[in-house]
Amino acid sequence: MGLPQINIEFLGRATSAIARSARGIVALVLKDDTPNAKSQEIKSIDDLKPADWTVRNLAYIKQVLKGTPSKVIIEVVPTETVDYLEVLNRLSFKKFNYLTIPDITTPQTSDVVTWIKEKRKAKKTFKAVLSNVKADSEGIINFTTAGIKVGEETYTSAEYAPRIAGILAGLDFTRSSTYFVLDEVESIVEHADPDGAIDAGELILINDGEKIKIGRGVNSLVTTTTTKTEDFKSIRIIEVVDMISDDVRSVFEDEYVGKVNNIYDNQVLFITSLNAYFKELSTDEVLDKEADNIAEINVDAQRLAWEKIGTDTSTWEDQVVKETSFKRNVFLKGNVKIVDSMEDLDFNIFM
Incomplete structure (x- = not known):
């Protein structure tokens, strides 16, 4: 007669855990007023139509895809967007692992942090990669490295956050993001106290003298309790x-x-x-x-x-x-x- 249906369902999920963990989904919110730019889902670079995007936004999408997530959910908002509450409401009904908004301003991040915390309390396992935000939450990755030089471009932490989100979504359970090497990065503004930054809940890049890599795969949580160790x-x-x-x-x-x-x-x-x-x-x-x-x-x-x-x-x-x-x-x-x-x-x- 075989195993009961529930056992089969659970066992199937267990045996596919490693594969599923390497195929996470990134939600990428972009500001774009060009006529062809629209909210959509893409799975690979083959799905991209470069003419539909500004050079800046095309680069953001490619950053995410470089990490090989299973899918990128692109949500387009007007360039004059004051807050992201409307797009966050749309995302409430979609399934994703990591949210990233490269053009978000520091004041606007507070709404995103609050939204992520509320959704996680409601058992939605959303996470976000933001920059320079002390969220003190396991659902927020606070990326803080600046001056990230890639070829002729130099990125701020916010502008490079899509790359980090793509990496985190594309890694499986056989390894962590700690010491993940970023071959394309030539130099960074190094943190004066990398240990202190990590202890403060910051995801940073480090230069070991030969390679630029992620220092330690930590989120922004700093306050531990008996239930959140x-x-x-x-x-x-x-x-x-x-x-x-x-x-x-x-x-x-x-x-x-x-x-x-x-x-x-x-x-x-x-x-x-x-x-x-x-x-x-x-x-x-x-x-x-x-x-x-x-x-x-x-x-x-x-x-x-x-x-x-x-x-x-x-x-x-x-x-x-x-x-x-x-x-x-x-x-x-x-x-x-x-x-x-x-x-x-x-x-x-x-x-």
Whole structure:
């Protein structure tokens, strides 16, 4: 009879995780008043019509494509755009991984930061690559390197943000963006204190004397909590967190909501599928195979739900709580250990 449909769905997503992570989507917002410039989606440079774009905007699109994302969603706004709220509203209903707006001004970035934070609270796994904005958020990459010389052109951090967004969307889980080499860059304005900049949540480029490369793949998060630990500063870690969240939510909505009765046995089936998914992710070293990557019923949350409506659960054993489902709610919790890439070496040689 084979595996249940839910298991198949989860296993398929797990085995394709590496491939999917390398094919992210970039949303690129461009100011353009030329007659042929229009919002569109392109997948490769073959889809580009150079005559439709200004030289500046054509360069931005090519920057993104150089990182080999699966798709670029181009949204066009008038050159006199005061704020980006209308285009952000359009993007709310599209699927993408990284947003970038190269011509945005510093005052306008606050709206984008607020929008990203609100969408992430609403379980939309959007992220944005902006420049010189202290957002303190895992969803905002604060790119701050200036004076980026490429051939005859010198880019500001905002103007080079599309290139960074393309790189982040095109990398898979087998590596992070740390020390990613930018062969086309000849020189940069080097940061006086690169360690301090990184600690302050800045994504920067560094010059190692031979190559220009990304210093460390960090987002703008600087304030950690018990739920947002140091790990949440890593762009790669957040990519995995977002992928797992999207996968679990998608399968639950597609295969369970409105289709499956909320009883303990059905919850166990879903949990079994989740754990099979985690096991497959550990096989590909997305999760640590030596760790206990498990999902289970959140007994405390389910007990509290019953208590809130006046039910005395003081005599209920944990197993009784598990077997007593609560209305339409499924209370689960999970524990996973996400694998990050090797980035730091502490090697002492004694003689």
